[in-house]
Each structure stands twice: as structure tokens, then as C-alpha cells.
Amino acid sequence: MRTVSVIGFDGALASAITGIIDLFRLAGVTWARINGEAPEPHFATRLLTRDGAPCRCINGLTILPDGAWNDRSPAQSNADLVIIPTIGGPIEPVLSQNPELIAWLGGFQSSGTGQVQVASNCTGAFMLAEAGLLNGRQATTHWGFSNQFRQRYPAVDLHPDKLVTVDNHIACAGGGMAWWDLGIYLVERFAGAQVARELAKAFVIDVGRTSQAPYSAMQARRYHSDAAILKLQDWLDRHFSGAVTLAGLALLSGLTERSLIRRFKAATGDTPTGYLQVLRIEAARQQLEYSRMAVEEVTRRVGYEDVSSFSRLFRKHTGLAPGAYRARFGR
Structure with a gap:
């Protein structure tokens, strides 16, 4: 024994x-x-x-x-x-x-x-x-x-x-x-x-x-003190569903693309693109939990056009397809 x-x-x-x-x-x-x-x-x-x-x-x-x-x-x-x-x-x-x-x-x-x-x-x-x-x-x-x-x-x-x-x-x-x-x-x-x-x-x-x-839910990732990156995070919180490019983010931050990637990774542990994906997935989770909006509409509202690509990305981050996630956590 x-x-x-x-x-x-x-x-x-x-x-x-x-x-x-x-x-x-x-x-x-x-x-x-x-x-x-x-x-x-x-x-x-x-x-x-x-x-x-x-x-x-x-x-x-x-x-x-x-x-x-x-x-x-x-x-x-x-x-x-x-x-x-x-x-x-x-x-x-x-x-x-x-x-x-x-x-x-x-x-x-x-x-x-x-x-x-x-x-x-x-x-x-x-x-x-x-x-x-x-x-x-x-x-x-x-x-x-x-x-x-x-x-x-x-x-x-x-x-x-x-x-x-x-x-x-x-x-x-x-x-x-x-x-x-x-x-x-x-x-x-x-x-x-x-x-x-x-x-x-x-x-x-x-x-x-x-x-x-x-x-899990997205964590703030704001425990750093890089003012330029914090300002960029604030902007992304408001505009994540629109067209976002690395060049545009670099222009907003006043940094070169290379410096932006390096400083964003050091501050948040993620790349700007990866952080944007997490923001969008978190917004999609909220829609799937609290609304009856079709998956296609949720996809569009969080900034994606292709439902199959979005579904693959959603499964990668949550371990579930959008429909299965709603079935388990929908209110």
C-alpha cells in the first residue's frame, strides 16, 4: 500500500x-x-x-x-x-x-x-x-x-x-x-x-x-512600465476590430517596426500580432458567452473575414471550436 x-x-x-x-x-x-x-x-x-x-x-x-x-x-x-x-x-x-x-x-x-x-x-x-x-x-x-x-x-x-x-x-x-x-x-x-x-x-x-x-480569460499584461507600449495597448483595446498593421502600429508608437517588436515582446511577453489575436479572441469569447449572434457575425465583429481561419485560431487559443465553446459556456 x-x-x-x-x-x-x-x-x-x-x-x-x-x-x-x-x-x-x-x-x-x-x-x-x-x-x-x-x-x-x-x-x-x-x-x-x-x-x-x-x-x-x-x-x-x-x-x-x-x-x-x-x-x-x-x-x-x-x-x-x-x-x-x-x-x-x-x-x-x-x-x-x-x-x-x-x-x-x-x-x-x-x-x-x-x-x-x-x-x-x-x-x-x-x-x-x-x-x-x-x-x-x-x-x-x-x-x-x-x-x-x-x-x-x-x-x-x-x-x-x-x-x-x-x-x-x-x-x-x-x-x-x-x-x-x-x-x-x-x-x-x-x-x-x-x-x-x-x-x-x-x-x-x-x-x-x-x-x-x-x-482562462485574457490577463492585462500591463505589469510593465514602458509608456510607449502602454499607450499602444490602450489604442489596441479600442481599435482591435479594425484593420491593424505592424507599420501602422510603428507609426503610432513612434518606433521602427524592429524596435516595436522588440519592446512589445519585452513588455508583454508577446508580439504585437499575437497580442492583437488574443484581444480579438477574448472579444469573441464574450460574444459567444453572452449573445446569440451567429459565429459568422462574431467573426466579422472581432476583425476577421474568413470563418474557417477564425475558427482554427479560436480553437488554438481555447482548445474548443466556437460552437463547442458557446455550448459549454453560453449564458
Whole structure:
């Protein structure tokens, strides 16, 4: 039987703690009960906190732990898997309040077996990154905090569009309820595909999700101080649906095209053309969510003429065709 240790701390998201514990504890159990068979549990779980003290979660619930993480080193922890749940409170204060936990996590170096040893859900990835575990590795976190993550941890290969990433011994899950997807994935890695499929069926979990893109919204990308680029962004916000050319943007900004591309990329992380596409896709998402306007009309209103080209671009950014996006998110 595998041992899973979930780490509790003040300000954590309670559901990301109790939910992942439920999944592991009931793998091989709930499905067996549904079918009148003898349960065959595959995991033992522990909630660990500093010194074994209760953790007060962001919703006000206080959860009693099973023990302390700081009474032994990572190598002596006797855990097959350690999971960091979502930081539910303000991220930077929570990080500053847990220096010992971050130092302890830094001791989880790869054993070379390729088996996942440490995992995080949502903003829990900030804990792993703060410990240096994600440097040079692929990771994901909640899409809404991806800019903050990139600024703080530039050495991490962040993929905020992905729902789950795995790089050697570290797994990360995206935002919100992605602990479902992380849990099912890890159950499959440790207990096999059949146990994972049965668990997903028992909990009525859709295991086909792979991307956060359909749920994300455009972020401002205005955390820079380049006045010329900020002015250009303001203009694009008002005129994105019209005819926009790189030459025209260069003229408006007073920069050469080459300097514009370089400074725009440095300021926003994207090219002017890529930024314009994101603006248009975000406007199209709003129309698809809140209106019954035909896709052809939405296409025209956001600045495109060819519906098939727009649909391909929309799918690239959101993971869904326009019609499928409206079916899922339309009001």
C-alpha cells in the first residue's frame, strides 16, 4: 500500500486537502462497494502540518492533522508521494509565513526512478517553485496567476494552458478543481489504469480534460512600465476590430517596426500580432458567452473575414471550436 502525505498550512484551500485525500483513500474502495465486492484500498493517507498543529484553511475550517512533516527529513518521511494543496489566501504572505516548509520541500530531489514524488495543485506550485524544485522544469498553475508566477520564477518552464504537467519526479495541476485530474492521474501512475478508471466512474469525473485554456480569460499584461507600449495597448483595446498593421502600429508608437517588436515582446511577453489575436479572441469569447449572434457575425465583429481561419485560431487559443465553446459556456 502506497503512502500519500498531504501538507496542510494556514491559508490552504480546504477542498484541495480533503478532496484529494478522499480520492486516494477511496481508490479501489467505492467502486468495489458499488459492485458488491470486497474493497481493496491502495493508499494510506496522512495530513501533515508543522509540529502537528491544526491548520486553519481559507474558508475558516480548522483541520486536525495526522502528524508533523518537520519531525523527519524528506528522505526519512516514509511517503511515496507528497502533495501541496492550493494556496487559498494571498500568495506572497503565505509563502513568507512558511520558510521552514519551503526549505523542507527543497530536500525532495529526484531519486532517478522517474516516479512522481512531489505534486502540487493550483497555486501550490508557488511553494514548489519557491523551494527551487521547478527550476528548468515544466510546470503549471492556475491560469489567473501565471503572470505573477512567471515574474517571480523566470527559470521555470511554465505552461498555464495545461491542466497537468509531469517532469521527472514532480507533477503540477492547474487551477481550482484540477486536483480531480491530478488525483486520477496519480492513482493511475501508482495503482494502474483500471483502478483509475473505476475511481473516475465512481466519482463521476470527466477524465478527458487536458487544458485550462477554455476557462482562462485574457490577463492585462500591463505589469510593465514602458509608456510607449502602454499607450499602444490602450489604442489596441479600442481599435482591435479594425484593420491593424505592424507599420501602422510603428507609426503610432513612434518606433521602427524592429524596435516595436522588440519592446512589445519585452513588455508583454508577446508580439504585437499575437497580442492583437488574443484581444480579438477574448472579444469573441464574450460574444459567444453572452449573445446569440451567429459565429459568422462574431467573426466579422472581432476583425476577421474568413470563418474557417477564425475558427482554427479560436480553437488554438481555447482548445474548443466556437460552437463547442458557446455550448459549454453560453449564458
